Amino acid sequence: MSQTVLDVRDLEAGYEPGVPIVRGASITVDKGEIVVVLGPNGAGKSSLIKAVAGLVPISRGKVLLDGNDITAAPAHTMVRLGLAFVPQTENVFPLMSVEDNLKVACGILERREAPARIAEMYAMFPDLARQKRSAAGNLSGGQRQMLAVARALIIHPKVLVLDEPSAGLSPKFVSMVFEMLSAIRKSGVTILLVEQNAKAALAIGDRAYVLVEGKERHEGVASTLWDDPVVAELYLGQRPLKPEAGGAA
Ligand SMILES: Nc1ncnc2c1ncn2[C@@H]1O[C@H](COP(=O)(O)OP(=O)(O)OP(=O)(O)O)[C@@H](O)[C@H]1O
Ligand SMILES: [Mg+2]
Structure with missing residues (x-):
């Protein structure tokens, strides 16, 4: 059922x-x-x-x-x-690095859980791993959405x-976003x-x-x-x- x-x-x-x-x-x-x-x-x-x-x-x-x-x-x-909500715009901190965006999003996780969870996000989104030290504002539009989604997923939402x-x-990038959502659902x-x-x-x-x-x-x-x-x-x-x-x- x-x-x-x-x-x-x-x-x-x-x-x-x-x-x-x-x-x-x-x-x-x-x-x-x-x-x-x-x-x-x-x-x-x-x-x-x-x-x-x-x-x-x-x-x-x-x-x-x-x-x-x-x-x-x-x-x-x-x-x-x-419940994790990803708004249409302003869904990442543009001046912060990709990694810091993810760290901040770990907020409600146990502190010792965070590094492993960030590593899981990098495994899921290799583009983000490659750019972990870039400012989020320098990502392409598609990668920025990826980061926004990774930030939302990091706390295991229902x-x-x-x-x-x-x-x-x-x-x-439109196809990339939809492929990403499809993969997330499969997970x-x-x-x-x-x-x-x-x-x-x-x-x-x-x-x-x-x-x-x-x-x-x-x-x-x-x-x-x-x-x-x-x-x-x-x-x-x-x-x-x-x-x-x-x-x-
Ligand atoms: N912050 C706001 N304050 C007052 N009215 C708002 C606000 N945001 C949206 N509205 C009004 O609410 C109505 C619905 O807007 P909403 O953005 O929810 O529609 P939508 O279906 O998402 O449209 P779109 O396809 O353009 O994104 C519109 O008449 C809009 O003017
Ligand atoms: Mg709308």
Whole structure:
């Protein structure tokens, strides 16, 4: 039987009182899954996962992590609870070396555990090992995302939540990021992912939701969601999901 790791129930959240941006959204992520949240610009995808991560005030609903209610947990306690959030930007310390970025991220680990865990991250991401003394700000966009993900993974999260990890990357690095996420899932990590790059995200995902105006309007198996006419309709008659040969969606 599948085990629900993240259970978001009827969530309402927003930046100002009385102005909900997330409007009763419900999504679940089972252990070992990659779940993708798609949706038009401004649908509230970032707001939804930021609310889950404790970064946007929640006015209704619940967030359960492994059955524990974390709805009211402040963002800085999420790591300890097992939820690692990788924001779209500003997800590394650019002036610090790669190694120091990883050391800082070890925060909640036992001090004696940290070196071995950093070594594991270097084994998983050889690019980072090669550049351990470079400032994070000097990495390529793709490597910087790698570092952001390594920082999140280092504390063995129950769920890794990412906001558009492929945004702004050249096609080569886009594939690199998705290959990396696929490998991370194979290593047993559960992933919730918001993406504009629908084609690539659905290719590695298990299930996907389409969020429109702050609520999930459709849910399906990632591999078939692409061709679901309902999805095109939800994108207001556009067809942003249609794949271009070899190109980004
Ligand atoms: N910090 C903020 N303060 C106030 N309103 C915000 C803030 N961030 C986002 N919003 C508003 O919330 C709505 C949803 O934005 P959000 O960034 O969650 O959408 P999104 O689906 O992630 O869009 P995109 O595809 O462009 O990333 C928008 O109307 C936006 O203007
Ligand atoms: Mg967004």
